Amino acid sequence: MPKRVGYLYDKMVDRDFIRSVIQEAAKGRRNRRDIAHVLADLDGYVEKTYELVATESFVPSAPKVREIYDESSEKFRKIKMVPFWPDGVIQWMLVTAMKPVLMRGMHPWSCASIPGRGGKRIHRKIRSVLRNDPKGTKYAAELDVAQYYPSISGKRLIWALARKIKDKRFLRTVYSIIESCGGGLAIGYYICQWLANFYLESLDQYIMTLPGVKYMTRYMDNITLLGPNKKQLHKARKLIAAFMQQRLGLAMKANWQIYPTAKRMVSAVGYRFSRTHVILRKRNFLRFTRQCRRVKKRLDAGKPIMFAQASGLLSRAGQLKHCNSHTIRVKYIDPIGVKHLKEVVRNESKRRQRAQQRILAGGAA
Structure with missing residues (x-):
């Protein structure tokens, strides 16, 4: 097991760190009234945030819930929103402090909500392996996690994080935000995007040890497997479902599919892939x-x-x-x-x- 990292909370008790995080968090959103208000008195809000962190007095705000229709998945989602200050700023500070720790063990083809790891990265990978390795990509499996964000156990998540981070003050602050989500993780929280991706890190590592799985990509909770043998992919699918349930407290969606790539195009990140075209x-x-x-x-x-x-x-x-x-x-x-x-x-x-x-x-x- 890699050495655990400490003193992350101490990084946050720094005015220069707070200032840079606020400016980074505001990028592309400066026209929002609440963000413009903070930027108009940046020095004042840096000092307020410093006092909040130094005295460990941050208490997460109760989120406002808004239901929106997600066109990409064709279903309604409940989005939870909190104020930019202090909640949004504190979440950005936590993520910025622990980002190197989270990135250290991340699977190279685990993508979504991570800078430089969008759908384009998975697009290039699937397109490349289908063209260059026909024998190793004879069959594909498409798997998904049922109700992923609401199903994540806060206690299991914080224990997984504690295997990488030994800073109790830092973990306590993260856990207070997880608890404020009201069950699972909240869609709409900046920190929850990172935590949701991190929670499946052990699953990524397990999948790559399974016989028959030659290539794997994961876009948040959508998993695509490619391999040379159909029977082995079916076995892998069952083992993955068992791992999800026993180790992570999650369930695999019943709409999983395994099929030959010669007869059917692989569907992922908004595209369909064959060996010759996309x-x-x-x-x-x-x-x-x-x-x-x-x-x-x-x-x-x-x-x-x-x-x-x-x-x-x-x-x-x-x-x-x-x-x-x-x-x-x-x-x-x-x-x-x-x-x-x-x-x-x-x-x-x-x-x-x-x-x-x-x-x-x-x-x-």
């Missing part, structure tokens, strides 16, 4: 075409494109760069024009930046 998943493609039609309809009616429409469509168009999509681009994107969409986004960004500067100037005055 395409968008059907529901992603349908959303993209509907978005294009709505924008084209506004243009044909002589109406300006809304910022939300332009930024959303640019994001969808960016997905096309990573798959075989020439015909789609010609049919749907070219009539609208990427330059036009970028101009809409650029103008709105400039407007928001000017508004933010006025707010900060008013706070300074």
Whole structure:
């Protein structure tokens, strides 16, 4: 077992550390009223945070719950939100302090909610192994964890964290946030993204010891396995389900699938992969075409494109760069024009930046 790390809480009792974390946490969100308020009196909030941490008097706020429809998974999710200060800042400080510890044992193909480890990383891996190792990727398995965030045991999680971290003050603060989630982990908390990924670290290590599993990728709780033998993948699937239940207190979703990659494309991170090409998943493609039609309809009616429409469509168009999509681009994107969409986004960004500067100037005055 690797040596446990201590003195993480002491790192947080530092004004320069607090200042840099607040500035980092505010990136890309400076136009939010509560964040702009903190930035307008940065020195004051650095001092308040320092006192909170130094006296160990931080108490997590009760979260506000909001239900939203997640288009990517096509289901409603309960998002829990807490104020940027002090809760958001404290969560960012905790993650920043323990990030090197969490990254140290992380599986190289465990992705999601980690800088530099998004869906594109998994996309490259699956595409590469399917093309370069046909014998080793004859069969694929798709597995998922049922109700992952709500099912995570706070006690098991903190014990797993205690095997890496020996700082009691630090662990006590993390556990107080886990307890405030009201069962499991909260979707919407910055720290919970990292903890959810960390909780499956032991599962990642176990999977790679199983016979028949040659390649594995995990995007949060969505697991893709590739191997040369169907029987061995079935055995591995049963062992993984047992490990989840006995060691982690989790259940595997009943919709798991094992299939030959020669007859069916591998589905992961919004794409479908074969040995020769990559395409968008059907529901992603349908959303993209509907978005294009709505924008084209506004243009044909002589109406300006809304910022939300332009930024959303640019994001969808960016997905096309990573798959075989020439015909789609010609049919749907070219009539609208990427330059036009970028101009809409650029103008709105400039407007928001000017508004933010006025707010900060008013706070300074």
